[in-house]
Amino acid sequence: MKERLVVIGNGMAGIRALEELLKIAPEQYDITVFGAEPYENYNRIMLSPVLAGEKTIDDIILNDAAWYEDNNITLHKGKEISEINRASRQVIASDGTTAEYDRLLIATGSNPFILPLPGNDLEGVISFRDIHDVNVMIDVAKQHKHAVVIGGGLLGLEAANGLMQQGMSVTVVHLMDTLMERQLDAPAANMLRKSLEERGMHFLLSAQTEAIIGKQRVEKVRLKDGTEIYADLVVMAVGIRPNIELAKKSGIHCERGIVVNDTLQTYDPRIYAVGECVQHRGQAYGLVAPLFEMAKVCANHLAQHGIGRYEGSITSTKLKVTGIDLFSAGDFNGNDNTEELIFQDAASGVYRKLVVQDNRIKGAVMYGDTIDGTWYFDLMRDETDISDFRSTLLFGQAHLGDSGHGDDNRVVSMSDSAEICGCNGVCKGDIIKSITEKKLFTLEDVRAHTKASSSCGSCTGLVEALLAHTVGGDYSVAPHQKPLCGCTDHTHDDIRRVIREQELKSIPAVREFLEWKTPDGCPKCRTALNYYLVCQWPDLKTDDSQSRFINERAHANIQKDGTFSVIPRMWGGGTTPNELRAIADVAEKFKVKTVHVTGGQRIALYGLKKEELPVIWKDLNEAGMVSGHAYGKALRTVKTCVGKEWCRFGTQDSTHLGIELEKMTWGSWMPHKFKMAVSGCPRNCAEATIKDFGVVCVDSGYELHVGGNGGIKVRATDLLCSVKTEEEAMEYSAAFIQLYREEAHYLERTAPWIERVGLSYVKEKIVEDEENRKALAGRFLYSQKFMQDDPWKQRAEGAEQHEFTPIKKVG
Amino acid sequence: MQATKQNDITDWLEVGELDSIPRLGARVVQTPDGDIAIFRTADDRVFALRDKCPHKGGPLSQGIVHGDRVACPLHDWKISLDSGTAVAPDEGCAASFPIKMENNTVYLSLIPNEGCPQD
Numbered sequence: 062m063k064e065r066l067v068v069i070g071n072g073m074a075g076i077r078a079l080e081e082l083l084k085i086a087p088e089q090y091d092i093t094v095f096g097a098e099p100y101e102n103y104n105r106i107m108l109s110p111v112l113a114g115e116k117t118i119d120d121i122i123l124n125d126a127a128w129y130e131d132n133n134i135t136l137h138k139g140k141e142i143s144e145i146n147r148a149s150r151q152v153i154a155s156d157g158t159t160a161e162y163d164r165l166l167i168a169t170g171s172n173p174f175i176l177p178l179p180g181n182d183l184e185g186v187i188s189f190r191d192i193h194d195v196n197v198m199i200d201v202a203k204q205h206k207h208a209v210v211i212g213g214g215l216l217g218l219e220a221a222n223g224l225m226q227q228g229m230s231v232t233v234v235h236l237m238d239t240l241m242e243r244q245l246d247a248p249a250a251n252m253l254r255k256s257l258e259e260r261g262m263h264f265l266l267s268a269q270t271e272a273i274i275g276k277q278r279v280e281k282v283r284l285k286d287g288t289e290i291y292a293d294l295v296v297m298a299v300g301i302r303p304n305i306e307l308a309k310k311s312g313i314h315c316e317r318g319i320v321v322n323d324t325l326q327t328y329d330p331r332i333y334a335v336g337e338c339v340q341h342r343g344q345a346y347g348l349v350a351p352l353f354e355m356a357k358v359c360a361n362h363l364a365q366h367g368i369g370r371y372e373g374s375i376t377s378t379k380l381k382v383t384g385i386d387l388f389s390a391g392d393f394n395g396n397d398n399t400e401e402l403i404f405q406d407a408a409s410g411v412y413r414k415l416v417v418q419d420n421r422i423k424g425a426v427m428y429g430d431t432i433d434g435t436w437y438f439d440l441m442r443d444e445t446d447i448s449d450f451r452s453t454l455l456f457g458q459a460h461l462g463d464s465g466h467g468d469d470n471r472v473v474s475m476s477d478s479a480e481i482c483g484c485n486g487v488c489k490g491d492i493i494k495s496i497t498e499k500k501l502f503t504l505e506d507v508r509a510h511t512k513a514s515s516s517c518g519s520c521t522g523l524v525e526a527l528l529a530h531t532v533g534g535d536y537s538v539a540p541h542q543k544p545l546c547g548c549t550d551h552t553h554d555d556i557r558r559v560i561r562e563q564e565l566k567s568i569p570a571v572r573e574f575l576e577w578k579t580p581d582g583c584p585k586c587r588t589a590l591n592y593y594l595v596c597q598w599p600d601l602k603t604d605d606s607q608s609r610f611i612n613e614r615a616h617a618n619i620q621k622d623g624t625f626s627v628i629p630r631m632w633g634g635g636t637t638p639n640e641l642r643a644i645a646d647v648a649e650k651f652k653v654k655t656v657h658v659t660g661g662q663r664i665a666l667y668g669l670k671k672e673e674l675p676v677i678w679k680d681l682n683e684a685g686m687v688s689g690h691a692y693g694k695a696l697r698t699v700k701t702c703v704g705k706e707w708c709r710f711g712t713q714d715s716t717h718l719g720i721e722l723e724k725m726t727w728g729s730w731m732p733h734k735f736k737m738a739v740s741g742c743p744r745n746c747a748e749a750t751i752k753d754f755g756v757v758c759v760d761s762g763y764e765l766h767v768g769g770n771g772g773i774k775v776r777a778t779d780l781l782c783s784v785k786t787e788e789e790a791m792e793y794s795a796a797f798i799q800l801y802r803e804e805a806h807y808l809e810r811t812a813p814w815i816e817r818v819g820l821s822y823v824k825e826k827i828v829e830d831e832e833n834r835k836a837l838a839g840r841f842l843y844s845q846k847f848m849q850d851d852p853w854k855q856r857a858e859g860a861e862q863h864e865f866t867p868i869k870k871v872g
Numbered sequence: 873m874q875a876t877k878q879n880d881i882t883d884w885l886e887v888g889e890l891d892s893i894p895r896l897g898a899r900v901v902q903t904p905d906g907d908i909a910i911f912r913t914a915d916d917r918v919f920a921l922r923d924k925c926p927h928k929g930g931p932l933s934q935g936i937v938h939g940d941r942v943a944c945p946l947h948d949w950k951i952s953l954d955s956g957t958a959v960a961p962d963e964g965c966a967a968s969f970p971i972k973m974e975n976n977t978v979y980l981s982l983i984p985n986e987g988c989p990q991d
Contacts, residue, residue: 499961510961516947581896581914584936584943607896611934611945619945623931868888868899868910871982 063091066363067152067162069142069307071096073105074336074352075168076124081360083132085578089364092134093160095152098191099139101125104500105191106349106532109382112195112223116497123500135160145311147329164331164363167308167319171301171337171347176211180273186295189220198294202227205293209233209282211270213240215380217298218253221262222382224296232263232290234270234282244378244389248405249412249428256385256410265290303338303345318345323370325359335359341373348376353502361550366578369550377438379431379529386530388434391424391441392416399423404455413455420448432472433457435525446819449779472526481523484516489527496531504528546585548577553589553806560597568594568605584610589807592694595730596802599844606861612692615864616852617674620667625674627666628691629681630727633701633719633739634662634747643684647677660771661698661736663689675865678853687851690727694808696798697736699723700748704741704758713758715741718787722756722794728848729798729841732805732814736770737794750778753801753811754794759783763790767797767823768815776812779820782828795838796827802841881970884979890916891976898933898942903982908969909933910978911942911953919953920971920980926951926964956988965989 066082068075071094079092096102100122107121129136140154151161173188175181185201187194202208202224210221213235221231233240239250254264265284273295274281281289303318314320314328318340325333325341335355337347346352351374361369377390395401395416402415411429415422415437422441427434436457440447447454475481477490495501495510507524508515514524544550551559556575565571568590572582582590587608594603606614617625629644644664648656654668669677678688691697701719705711719739726737738749739756748771749755755766755778762785766778781797784790800823805814815823827834856865885901893899893912900923901908907923909932921942923933930946941950941959950959956968967984 579939581938583938584948587936587938607894607937610936615934619931619934621928621946623929623934863892863894863899867902867907868892869885870902871885872904 064089064163065161066090066092066164066166067160068092068094068166068168069145069152070166070168070170070336070338071098071100071102071136071138072168072170072336073102073123073349074170074356075166076102077353078166078168078333078335078356078359078363079132079134080124081357082363085360085366086364087132090164092132093137093162094129094134095137095140095142095154095158095160097139097141098193100192101129101136101138103192104532108189108192108195109219109223111192112189112198112220113226114223115226118192120497142307145307145313145332147311147332150331162331164333166359166363167313167327167332167334167338168336169304169307169338172304173297174300174302175297176270176299178270178273180275180279181297183273183275183279183295184277185275185279185293186273186297189216189296189298190301194296198224198296199227201294202229206230207232207291208294208296209290209292210296210298211282212298212300213237213264213266214298214300215241215244215378217296218257218380219382220296220298222257222260224294225260225262229294230261230263232265232292234265234268234284234290236267236269238267240264240266241380241389244393244426245387245428246393246414246426249387249389249414249426252407252410252412252428253380253385253387257382301337301347303340305338308334308338316340323358323372324362325355325371326362333359333363341371344373346374346376348378349502350374350376366576368576375438375442377434379434386427386429386431388427388431389425390434390438391422393424393426395424402451402455415454417447417451420446420451422447431529432522432526435529436522443817445817446821449820450816472523472530481527482511482513482516482520485512487511487513492524492527493531496528501528502532545589546583548572548579548582548586549575551575556590557593557597557803560593566594566598566601566603568608582608592730592732592807596844599847606864613694615671615674616688616692616856617669617671618692622668624668625671626691627669627674627677627681628659628663628689629686630689630723631663631686632723633699633716635701635716635720636664640684640686643681643686647680650680651677659691659698661691662700663691663698665691672865672867675856675859675862679857682851682854682857687727688853694731694733695735696723696726696729696731697734699726700736700738700752702739702741702746704739708741710744711741711758712760713741713763713787715739715747715756715758718756718758718763718790719747721787721791725791725795725842725845726798728850729802729845730848731798731802732807733810735798735801735811751775752778754797756790756794762786765790765793765797768811768820770810770812774812779815781820781824792834792838793827795841796834797823797837799837799841799844800826803837881981881983883983884972884981887978887980889976890918890973890978893918893978896937898935898937900931900933901980905982907931907933908980908982909942910971910980911937913937913940913953918971918973918978920969921951921953921956922967922969922984924966925949926958926966927962932966 102124104121104123110116142152143155144153153159173190208224208229208231210217210233213233221233225231239247269285271285272283279295282292283289305315308319309315319334321334321339321341327334336352355371358369358371380387399416399418404413413427416424421444425437475489479489481489492511492513501507514521591608611619653666657665659665699719699722701716704715735753737754738747738752740747740749741758749757751769751771757764764783765781767781769778898909898911909921909923911919923931925944927949930944932942934945935942940953949962957965965988967988969984970981972979
């Protein structure tokens with residue numbers, strides 16, 4: 062018989078945990094859910110838009126009755142659990158319904174805090190917590206005029222805005238002298254107050270409510286200073302308290318919330334708790350992102366899967382008031398040890414402040430233009446060293462502008478037809494429609510459903526901003542440490558470390574050791590693991606061709622019609638009449654449709670059938686040409702100018718150095734494609750400053766540049782250092798490549814890698830530490846001994862024949 | 873999706889030995905009506921699909937096989953090997969063909985299973 066899982070609480074956290082559980086272990090439990098509210102699971106964070114009339118209740122239902130039915134979940138709506146009998150492992154609802162459990166999940170959420178004021182039980186005094194409250198507010202607004210909201214925090218302002226949209230005159234009474242003091246500093250709070258006042262909201266700040274006055278129904282609110290305000294409706298929005306009564310009564314250890322460990326178990330290991338009712342490492346959360354992170358870990362543990370742990374969350378906030386953009390995260394007030402970076406433009410209503418300590422972002426407040434909020438949040442969460450770009454930090458992440466959206470073209474003000482994802486042609490309207498209609502919460506969901514940001518990824522920031530804007534700020538952000546893929550909870554770095562330390566030498570060995578969740582992985586992890594093994598154990602034959610993308614399996618680039626392109630290597634961009642003749646002959650012999658010169662100074666032949674490839678390679682080999690690896694996550698090309706051999710400005714023999722570099726590095730597999738260039742003088746005709754590794758020759762020697770690329774996000778290189786001789790340039794190049802090969806994540810180019818680890822780190826490893834530089838270069842050259850075997854030649858001589866021939870031809 | 877009953881098929885075509893198809897890989901049968909991709913999973917089950925992704929016609933035989941799915945090499949759509957349908961939220965399907973194995977030899981029928989609109 063299946064084990065029985067009972068869930069107390071039909072809210073976002075509990076049901077999210079079930080969704081996660083059903084994904085990984087759909088058959089493991091008989092599931093019963095009790096919910097106190099008479100609804101299916103709905104999106105509580107969307108109550109504000111419902112109150113504001115922008116959405117209906119139906120819009121915010123997350124899982125309808127059919128979902129429970131399809132997943133064989135017994136749902137008891139409108140039944141509150143009154144008792145947990147831990148001895149007999151049974152829960153009892155107030156109407157007498159019982160259910161027995163093997164595992165119990167408590168997700169009772171939180172209750173609004175009701176101020177202990179005289180008159181707080183009058184008719185017309187409510188909180189803002191559930192659908193019932195919203196319905197009451199909407200009804201009252203139809204007949205009455207004056208509303209008072211007690212509490213100028215996030216929830217209070219959203220309630221006030223909604224009531225104003227419903228036609229009421231609203232006064233917000235707030236104890237502190239600025240609004241949202243837990244999320245905003247004074248300048249941002251004042252900007253917010255001004256813009257809400259312009260919309261007609263009234264504020265009484267530094268004001269304490271003394272009593273609520275009325276006979277049966279509320280009539281007035283009286284403040285400590287004697288002021289009285291007319292009120293037909295009073296909304297208390299002064300905070301929430303974890304709902305722990307049931308747990309406490311059942312003898313489960315509670316402090317402020319139900320105390321749980323990193324696997325979300327309470328002191329009774331059969332009983333789990335997630336969501337706003339829990340206290341984890343002393344912290345209780347009231348935003349949705351942490352709840353989702355908890356749900357995932359809890360589901361993993363319920364499924365007896367893996368080793369996921371919840372280690373707490375860093376949260377960020379946005380206000381769901383249409384037309385007002387604000388963002389806040391972390392410690393935005395700072396202290397004696399922190400510094401502040403501030404950008405303020407009152408006229409255009411823009412304010413941003415970053416709190417920085419030891420070159421790490423500790424907190425952020427933004428008002429007016431919040432598109433970079435997710436970027437700052439990532440930098441903060443990853444504790445990225447910002448010293449290398451500190452001076453431009455406040456101006457935001459430049460690459461958001463790359464797909465044609467300038468900084469002033471904020472995501473909210475874009476029209477619905479504005480194209481967000483240029484690769485897949487997805488417009489803003491499509492994304493918002495999917496988010497709202499399909500109830501999407503995470504970037505992954507949006508990618509799966511709309512394809513936006515699923516190709517090159519340059520619009521990820523925009524999509525995240527849209528997601529934040531549409532579902533409110535507390536959409537689910539990725540966990541602190543991103544796992545390699547859905548098949549594992551381990552990160553790239555963890556996996557590489559384990560491969561090295563445990564001496565794992567095959568993909569199945571890695572999967573087994575790290576308890577992969579899928580039997581043979583997915584395209585994402587198989588290709589990554591294959592690279593990590595090839596990089597770690599160059600002298601062993603670990604390469605698994607079935608775990609390589611087709612281009613690297615066929616040693617040619619697949620094109621949109623299924624044909625392939627062939628690009629032979631031309632060392633340093635130079636060629637000879639003999640090579641050109643061979644290319645011309647091949648092009649004629651195989652009726653090549655397109656001959657094209659590439660950006661890396663090579664000649665490409667397009668439209669070739671897969672079967673023809675080994676034969677073409679044979680012809681090219683005979684003229685002395687080898688694979689150009691233009692298809693691989695590998696060393697691609699070294700581009701050069703003619704340098705001092707011909708050019709009147711040339712300072713060094715750039716062509717010679719380029720050829721030497723290419724001879725040293727060709728055939729090496731990399732985390733992503735890797736391009737080099739050598740320019741003979743600072744005029745930089747070989748465009749060395751947008752290459753992964755670029756050399757600019759100067760009179761006194763060689764400037765070495767790293768981390769550039771053209772493409773999606775143009776990034777100019779950073780100067781690594783200057784050296785005097787060709788030999789040094791070669792050694793630094795080998796060391797840089799090896800550092801990148803050993804430490805970057807698979808599919809991470811040098812530019813984002815350097816932005817992640819910092820240029821200072823790369824300098825420390827290569828420039829400042831000679832011993833380490835030589836060791837890195839040595840490891841690279843050792844690895845190259847096993848890599849520099851022309852894959853075309855092997856296949857022209859008959860290797861891997863099955864790859865290139867049909868198994869059968871009919872007719 | 874209604875698979876054609878295996879017993880009703882009379883015209884089985886011998887494709888080749890199981891071992892001529894790489895594990896977690898595929899080979900192609902060329903026919904006058906277009907290529908058919910023959911897939912082999914890690915546990916030696918075989919599947920046959922029209923070698924054409926329902927998205928933009930990519931050759932599925934060139935994709936990465938994982939579990940019961942193949943990822944199209946062009947835009948990474950995931951296609952179920954047994955039914956030929958795209959994995960949600962993508963929609964569409966590649967026709968599947970009856971396939972069987974006897975004494976390590978793979979046989980194929982060139983008449984597709986019903987259920988997927990023919991192109």
